Amino acid sequence: MAEPPLSPALRPIEGLGRWTLATVDSLGRFGAFLGLAVGAIFTPPFKLWTLLGRINYIGFRSLLIIMLTGTFTGMVLGLQIFLTLSRFGSEAFLGPAVALSIIRELGPVLAALMVTGRAGSALTAELGIMRITEQIDALTVMALSPMRYLVAPSIVAGLITFPMMTALFDVVGIFGGYLVGVELLGLSEGTYFGEMQTFVSMADIMTGFWKSVCFGIIVTWVCTYKGFHVSRGAEGVSAATTQAVVLSSVLILVWDYFLGTVLP
Amino acid sequence: MIKVVGLRKSFHGQPVLRGIDLEVPTGTITVIIGRSGGGKSVFLKHLLGLLRPDSGRIEVDGVDLAALRGRGLDEVRKRYGVVFQGGALFDSMTCRENVAFPLREKTRLSHADIVKAVDTALERVGLSGIGDKYPEEVSGGMRKRVAIARALVTEPEIVFFDEPTTGLDPVLVNTIHSLIKELHQRSRFTAVMVSHEIPEVFDLADLVGMLHDGRIVEIGPPGAIQSSQNPIVRQFIRGEPDTESQG
Numbered sequence: 001m002a003e004p005p006l007s008p009a010l011r012p013i014e015g016l017g018r019w020t021l022a023t024v025d026s027l028g029r030f031g032a033f034l035g036l037a038v039g040a041i042f043t044p045p046f047k048l049w050t051l052l053g054r055i056n057y058i059g060f061r062s063l064l065i066i067m068l069t070g071t072f073t074g075m076v077l078g079l080q081i082f083l084t085l086s087r088f089g090s091e092a093f094l095g096p097a098v099a100l101s102i103i104r105e106l107g108p109v110l111a112a113l114m115v116t117g118r119a120g121s122a123l124t125a126e127l128g129i130m131r132i133t134e135q136i137d138a139l140t141v142m143a144l145s146p147m148r149y150l151v152a153p154s155i156v157a158g159l160i161t162f163p164m165m166t167a168l169f170d171v172v173g174i175f176g177g178y179l180v181g182v183e184l185l186g187l188s189e190g191t192y193f194g195e196m197q198t199f200v201s202m203a204d205i206m207t208g209f210w211k212s213v214c215f216g217i218i219v220t221w222v223c224t225y226k227g228f229h230v231s232r233g234a235e236g237v238s239a240a241t242t243q244a245v246v247l248s249s250v251l252i253l254v255w256d257y258f259l260g261t262v263l264p
Numbered sequence: 265m266i267k268v269v270g271l272r273k274s275f276h277g278q279p280v281l282r283g284i285d286l287e288v289p290t291g292t293i294t295v296i297i298g299r300s301g302g303g304k305s306v307f308l309k310h311l312l313g314l315l316r317p318d319s320g321r322i323e324v325d326g327v328d329l330a331a332l333r334g335r336g337l338d339e340v341r342k343r344y345g346v347v348f349q350g351g352a353l354f355d356s357m358t359c360r361e362n363v364a365f366p367l368r369e370k371t372r373l374s375h376a377d378i379v380k381a382v383d384t385a386l387e388r389v390g391l392s393g394i395g396d397k398y399p400e401e402v403s404g405g406m407r408k409r410v411a412i413a414r415a416l417v418t419e420p421e422i423v424f425f426d427e428p429t430t431g432l433d434p435v436l437v438n439t440i441h442s443l444i445k446e447l448h449q450r451s452r453f454t455a456v457m458v459s460h461e462i463p464e465v466f467d468l469a470d471l472v473g474m475l476h477d478g479r480i481v482e483i484g485p486p487g488a489i490q491s492s493q494n495p496i497v498r499q500f501i502r503g504e505p506d507t508e509s510q511g
Contacts, residue, residue, distance in 0.1 A: 134352035141312050141346045142366050143338035 033151075033225050040145060040152035047153055054153040058119040058220070059161030063168070065114050070102075070169040073110055074176025077101055081177075082185050095192040096199035098177035103170050103200060103208045109256050111169040112162060112215035116248045120223040123154055124244040127227025128237035136228070151228065155220045162216030163209055170208065207263045214259060215252050222248045265290050266422070266456065271310060271320035273303075280306050282478035283320070288471070293448055293455040295465045298475035299500060304458040305349075307475065308426050311456060312346060313337045324422070342370065345415035345423040345453070349430055351407040353399040359410045360386070360395030366418050385413040389443060405436040409443065416447060425457035429464075437461055441468045462501050466490060474500065 006014055081097045127150060130136050139146045174196075181187045226244035230236045266288040273281040280303045288294045298304050309315040310322055313329050322329040324340050332340065346352075353362045363382045367373055373381065386392055389409040399407055408428055415423055425444065429437040441461075445468055448455060459465050465472065466486035473483035474497045482494050492498060499506075 129355075133350055133355075134348045135354055137312075137314055138346065138348060138352040138354075140314060141341055141344055142370065143341040143344075144366075144369055 029229075030225060033228070034221050036147050037151045037155050037221070037224070040147040041156055043145075043148055047149065050149065050153045051156055054157035055161055058115065058123070058154070058157045059165060062115050062118050062161075062165060065118055066111055066165050066169050067172050069110060069114050070107075070172035071176040071179075073106055073169075074098060074102060074173035074178075075180045076176075077106070077173070078177035078180030078185075082181055082187070091187055092191050092195055093199075094177065094181045094187055095174075095194070095196035098181070099170075099174050099196045099200050100204060102173040102177075103204050105208075105256070105260070107170040107173060108162075108166045108208050108211035108215060109252060111166045111212065112219060112252045113249055115162065115165055116219050116223070116245055116252070120219045120248055121241050121245050123220070123223040124227035124230075124241045125237055127224060128230035128240050131228065131230045132233055132237065146228075151224045154224050155217065158216035158220030159213060160216075162219070163212040166208060166212035203264045207259075210263060211256060211259050214255055218251050218255060219248045222251065265323075265325060266311065266454065267321070267323040268311075269321045269323070271307070271322065272318045273306060273310065273315065274318055280478055281310070281317070284475070284478070284480055286473060286480050286483065288454060288456055290454050291452050292470035293444075293457065293468060294471040294473065295457045295459055295469040296473050296475050296480075297460055297462065297465065297500065300460070302475050303478050304460075304475055305426060308424060308456070308458050312344065312424060313341060343421045345418065345420035347408070347411045347415045347423070347425045347428050349426045349428075351399065351411035353407060353410055353414070355399050358396050358398055359391070359402065359406075362399070362410060363395075363414045363417050366414065370418060381417055382413075385417040386410075388416075388447065389413045405432055405439070408432065408436075408440055412440075412443065412447070416451065416453075419451060420453060422454045422456070425455065425459070427458055427460070429459065429461050434464075437464055441465070444468060462503065463490075476500075 077098050078094065081101075082091060082094050085091050085093055085097065127136070130150070136146045136150070139149055178189075178192055182189050182192050223244045226240040226247070230240045232239075266286075268284050268286040271281050271284040272279070284307060286294075296304055296307065306315065310317055311329075313332070317330050320330070324343075327340060329337070329340060353359070354365065357365065360382055363385050364378050367378045367381055371378075382395070383392070386395055389412055391406060391409055391413065394402055394406060394410075399410065402410070412428070428444070429440050432440065441464055444455070444457075457465070457469070466489070469486050471483060472486050472489040473480045474489065474492075474494075475481075476496050482489065482492055482497050484492075489497060490501060492501075498504075
């Protein structure tokens with residue numbers, strides 16, 4: 001028997017209930033997808049060549065953009081921090097200020113955002129096109145797991161490449177600060193690097209490392225999930241790619257805050 | 265034998281399959297015809313285990329597909345070969361790599377044996393020379409033939425064809441149908457094909473079933489379907505315009 005129509009006053013509550021159910025349902029799918037992917041990572045036979053291909057796709061091809069953005073981030077930081085510190089006569093602390101900012105925060109976050117824009121979006125589009133052209137279905141009906149062939153290698157590649165990209169970003173960022181602080185503004189090289197060794201500890205480096213590991217999982221998880229569940233043809237691929245980049249970027253910033261409060 | 269009993273499926277409350285009953289005898293070519301949007305592809309996805317029915321049974325040699333998951337389902341799928349509507353070739357691989365892929369991943373054949381099997385498969389579909397090209401570099405007809413070679417290279421017991429000739433010119437339609445018939449005579453696989461190529465499918469099929477409005481309204485040998493008195497079947501095979509929709 002059909003249910004009687006709700007009174008207009010109750011409809012917003014019904015809408016809220018539907019939205020809540022849909023959100024919980026989609027979060028459940030999202031979590032289950034990661035669970036299946038993690039299961040696929042540990043299921044032999046291991047696809048070493050596929051993994052190397054993904055590392056090349058996500059990491060190696062992002063090198064240029066990482067070096068470019070890292071260098072200029074360091075240069076901007078060097079300039080701005082030098083101008084601020086010079087008001088207090090504390091220019092000597094330029095090195096540690098640039099290094100700490102980059103190693104703890106800007107390195108992992110900006111590297112992750114850059115890789116999201118370059119490789120994450122491409123990952124979503126690639127999987128989305130495979131979905132709409134039935135290539136994922138073809139794998140499934142061959143009794144071969146698309147999770148193991150397409151998703152798991154991308155997540156492992158993210159885990160490996162994000163910390164490496166972050167380390168590279170850190171190095172070129174500190175070098176960018178050096179270019180501005182030492183070569184342009186006349187700070188001594190010894191002061192720039194010497195004070196850095198005093199103030200930057202292993203805990204700072206590990207904070208950046210753990211952030212980059214988390215971002216590697218988040219970006220590849222979100223981007224493969226969105227690509228894997230594309231529907232509605234080319235328009236669906238376009239929408240999924242946008243959603244993947246936006247959601248990844250937001251999660252990177254939110255998770256960065258949480259990790260910042262938890263990690264030393 | 266594939267046996268479908270009372271298969272029902274709805275999407276968002278909208279029924280698409282309303283109780284399909286069908287038997288596909290082993291070693292035959294059964295073609296499902298019907299109008300676009302009639303549920304043919306949805307039905308085929310159920311046979312492949314890509315969709316789960318709301319109710320009903322899909323038995324493959326007595327094993328209920330609807331009750332299987334994971335490895336159990338994969339065991340049935342290992343007996344399948346599938347030719348998708350657009351070919352579904354992996355665009356990052358050459359045609360040769362596409363055909364070799366199921367052998368490389370599902371068998372323990374040596375590299376030399378795989379090369380030999382791929383050469384034979386490509387030769388059978390008349391594409392010996394194009395193996396090193398990527399799918400985007402060959403014509404639509406060639407892509408379909410590569411897809412057929414890939415589906416048959418593992419010598420499956422059951423082969424599904426999802427509108428394998430859609431978008432091809434009449435000459436290519438007949439070429440693909442002849443190829444399927446020839447390969448079937450050679451391997452005697454059980455074939456289920458979804459198509460709306462009328463009248464060409466009548467030369468190919470052992471059984472033709474008409475799917476309309478989520479049900480098989482008639483099934484039988486091609487001759488019986490061609491002389492059917494069912495107005496829905498007659499309208500479809502004669503290509504008569506839909507008077508109701510013209511208002």
